[in-house]
Amino acid sequence: MKYLDEFSDPELAKHLVGQIHATATKPWSMMEVCGGQTHTIVRHGIDQLLPDGVQMIHGPGCPVCVTPLEIIDKALEIASQPGVIFCSFGDMLRVPGSGRDLFRIKSEGGDVRVVYSPLDALRLAQENPDRQVVFFGIGFETTAPPNAMTVYQAKKLGIPNFSLLVSHVRVPPAIEAIMQSPDCRVQGFLAAGHVCSVMGTAEYPELADRYRVPIVVTGFEPLDILAGILRTVTQLERGEHVVENAYQRAVRDEGNPAAKAMLEDVFETTDRSWRGIGMIPRSGWRLSERYREWDAEYRFQVRDIATEESTICRSGEVLQGQIKPHECAAFGTLCTPRNPLGATMVSSEGACAAYYLYRRLQTPAAAGTGAVSSGD
Amino acid sequence: MCLAVPGRVVEIREEDGTRMGKVDFGGVIKDVCLAYLPDLQEGEYTIVHVGFALQRLDEESARQSLELYRKLGALEEEFGDQWGLAAQQAGERRPPGTEWGAAQ
Numbered sequence: 001m002k003y004l005d006e007f008s009d010p011e012l013a014k015h016l017v018g019q020i021h022a023t024a025t026k027p028w029s030m031m032e033v034c035g036g037q038t039h040t041i042v043r044h045g046i047d048q049l050l051p052d053g054v055q056m057i058h059g060p061g062c063p064v065c066v067t068p069l070e071i072i073d074k075a076l077e078i079a080s081q082p083g084v085i086f087c088s089f090g091d092m093l094r095v096p097g098s099g100r101d102l103f104r105i106k107s108e109g110g111d112v113r114v115v116y117s118p119l120d121a122l123r124l125a126q127e128n129p130d131r132q133v134v135f136f137g138i139g140f141e142t143t144a145p146p147n148a149m150t151v152y153q154a155k156k157l158g159i160p161n162f163s164l165l166v167s168h169v170r171v172p173p174a175i176e177a178i179m180q181s182p183d184c185r186v187q188g189f190l191a192a193g194h195v196c197s198v199m200g201t202a203e204y205p206e207l208a209d210r211y212r213v214p215i216v217v218t219g220f221e222p223l224d225i226l227a228g229i230l231r232t233v234t235q236l237e238r239g240e241h242v243v244e245n246a247y248q249r250a251v252r253d254e255g256n257p258a259a260k261a262m263l264e265d266v267f268e269t270t271d272r273s274w275r276g277i278g279m280i281p282r283s284g285w286r287l288s289e290r291y292r293e294w295d296a297e298y299r300f301q302v303r304d305i306a307t308e309e310s311t312i313c314r315s316g317e318v319l320q321g322q323i324k325p326h327e328c329a330a331f332g333t334l335c336t337p338r339n340p341l342g343a344t345m346v347s348s349e350g351a352c353a354a355y356y357l358y359r360r361l362q363t364p365a366a367a368g369t370g371a372v373s374s375g376d
Numbered sequence: 377m378c379l380a381v382p383g384r385v386v387e388i389r390e391e392d393g394t395r396m397g398k399v400d401f402g403g404v405i406k407d408v409c410l411a412y413l414p415d416l417q418e419g420e421y422t423i424v425h426v427g428f429a430l431q432r433l434d435e436e437s438a439r440q441s442l443e444l445y446r447k448l449g450a451l452e453e454e455f456g457d458q459w460g461l462a463a464q465q466a467g468e469r470r471p472p473g474t475e476w477g478a479a480q
């Protein structure tokens with residue numbers, strides 16, 4: 001229990017951990033969908049505080065990790081064109097495409113810029129009317145409304161030199177794909193809180209019902225996660241499978257209606273492939289017909305592109321919770337944050353990076369040197 | 377990237393017909409789009425993700441989250457020097473034109 005001191009309220013944490021131990025009589029496996037939650041769990045050793053047999057499976061909810069290689073390669077191609085200002089969030093800079101990344105393109109003289117908000121990219125387009133400004137629009141339902149608003153603004157204000165390279169993904173179809181997989185071990189879900197801040201909870205009861213899994217909407221802080229686990233275990237022990245909101249301070253059942261309306265106007269659902277996982281039907285958003293002019297894929301004609309994925313990287317299995325990062329032979333040896341083979345080693349929300357940062361002594365390689373721990 | 381940070385609305389204005397404002401994240405002040413929360417008032421707390429206010433938050437939980445994020449260094453990751461971070465990870469020099477503080 002050494003980790004408990006690090007919680008913001010160690011007493012409450014201790015209480016919650018105690019409750020989880022008192023409640024669980026059987027082994028249970030539950031998945032935290034969101035990469036931000038994975039980060040918190042690994043950083044605070046929450047999985048190591050759980051009763052034997054109660055397991056956290058890390059889910060595919062890192063937007064950087066699941067952005068398809070094809071889109072990364074398209075981004076790299078667009079970013080290396082003369083006259084283009086390519087804007088992105090900082091965590092995309094080192095995601096490996098087929099051979100290079102945005103960081104390299106900047107080093108080689110490409111105009112790649114990091115922005116805080118997609119609106120910053122739109123402003124750059126207004127300030128540089130003779131340049132093409134492209135924003136890399138990736139992410140889940142939380143990031144989609146900002147990007148939708150930016151394209152809406154570009155259209156409203158008539159800014160012709162802005163476009164969005166878009167690769168948005170949606171959580172509910174991913175949950176469905178995970179439950180349908182023949183070797184699914186997931187018995188309950190901690191749903192991603194901020195996705196639900198936007199979308200609300202309406203999409204979940206049907207999933208909980210159909211697959212008989214509890215779904216508990218959970219926040220990102222260590223205590224939120226312990227509370228989410230407790231509620232999930234309680235349901236599992238009682239044989240229940242309902243949707244619960246354990247993040248009421250930020251999630252209303254109806255979500256954010258204004259944001260949902262904008263999403264509906266600007267995007268349409270589409271099949272989307274997830275890096276490492278493959279195609280999940282209707283799991284993505286793309287710009288709808290009305291906004292095609294602002295779609296970078298059309299503007300730059302990068303629609304067919306050949307890609308080459310690392311043959312060593314097992315991030316697909318990591319993302320689906322089939323293996324833990326340190327079970328990948330390259331973990332911590334061939335693959336490190338300095339030289340990442342897969343996107344899951346880049347983003348701080350990626351499971352491989354989280355394990356590398358906070359559990360590096362528990363790699364099989366380190367075990368060989370005798371430098372180690374009991375493992376998990 | 378998925379982190380959404382709580383902050384306090386310190387100013388509300390119209391810009392190109394859109395509701396914008398300034399939000400204070402425990403000292404760091406940023407321009408934020410408020411269009412998705414049409415009745416959010418000055419002085420209220422909100423969760424902000426990539427420059428957009430997405431949901432209201434009460435003051436107490438906002439303060440607690442901010443305090444925690446500060447302790448964990450998450451605010452630096454969100455608002456800090458992204459090229460510096462990437463260069464450090466890569467073990468290389470930052471590309472020219474990305475000096476921290478300069479217009480990037």
Ligand code: SF4
Pocket residue numbers: 312313314315316318325328329330331332335336340341342343344345352
């Ligand atoms: S450790 Fe590296 S190579 Fe292995 S799965 Fe993770 S990202 Fe891929």
